[in-house]
Amino acid sequence: MATTETADEYPPAGACLTLEIWHPNCWTLEVTEATEASLLAHTVYNATDGRVKGHFTAYGDSLAAVTDLIDATRSSPLTDSVVVMQRRYGFDEAGSVPGNAARELFVEYDPTNTISDALASEGFIQESAVRIRNGTEYWSVFVGDTDRDRLHDRLETVREKGSAEITVAKITTHDAFNTETPGRVALLSTRQRDVFELACEHNYYAWPREITTRELAEKADVSKTTLLEHLRKAEAKLLDPAIEEVSQPL
Structure with missing residues (x-):
């Protein structure tokens, strides 16, 4: 007997x-506009006093540029505290950002000056780390809606809530009955995708990291150098906002 598949199975x-x-009153936008370095926003932790502590990577073409950004972050009236992790100058095992110098930061600040709550309230789910450079945030988000008019209305609501300027650089439809991989993951080679998914499976990108690069390379049955090459190429395709971006009238 033939079975009837329901929409819930897709x-x-x-x-x-x-x-x-x-958007206004955002320290990440201000410090990246004022300096030659950039930021990756990873994870946000809620504090008991209503503040949040975010994990960021500051990166740039030189140590001086990264230091300038850290100094600007510390002096910003929009931040409460800045902790710099004593690790990662230049390229090392992490290999997840461009540039020649990078530092990990924990920054405490007021969450009311972010756009994340406004996006989440309209159903926009963050898919990857947010890249901030030259005074602009680049978000990769998923929303469970494909109607252009409704998406336009949702974005208008976010704009109004956050007094924000929002441009849709790229939009792709994820069809429930389409088995092709949506979004930027489709840009990866088979080997890049396999290694990247293995890294995610073993919490390589967690903080603190739950597996070393050498251990991950052993699981992937490749050398550490080859593993890092695959990961860096995958991360560049997944995170670089300049890749295959086409302005959309949304």
């Missing part, structure tokens, strides 16, 4: 968007 239909965002 992944939800939706859209993957790359958003370029500016």
Whole structure:
């Protein structure tokens, strides 16, 4: 007897968007506009006093540029505290950002000056680390809706809530009945995707990291150098906002 498959057996239909965002009173936008370094925003931890502590990577073409950004972050009236982790100058095992120098930061600040709550309230789910450079945030988000008019209305609501300027740099539809990989993961080679998914499976990108690069290379049955090459190429495709971005009238 033939069985009838229901919609619940399929992944939800939706859209993957790359958003370029500016909004007022944001320390990340101010410090990246004022210096020659950039930021990656990873994870946010809620504090008991209502503040949040975010994990960021500051990176740039030189140590001086990264230091300038850290100094600007510390002096910003929009931040409460800045802790710099004593690790990672230049390229090392992490290999997840461009540039020649990088430092890990924990920054405590007021969450009311972020755009994340406004995005989440309209159903936009963050898919990867947010890249901030030259005074602009680059968000990769998923939303369970494919109707252009409704998406336009949702983004208008976010703009109003955050007094934000939002440009849709790229939009792709994720069809519930389409088995192709949506979004930027489709840009990866088979080997890059296998290694990247293995790294995610073993919490290589967790903080603190739960597996070393050498251990991950052994699981992937490749040398550490080869593993890092695959990961760096995959991360560049997944995180670089300049890749295959086409402005959309949304």
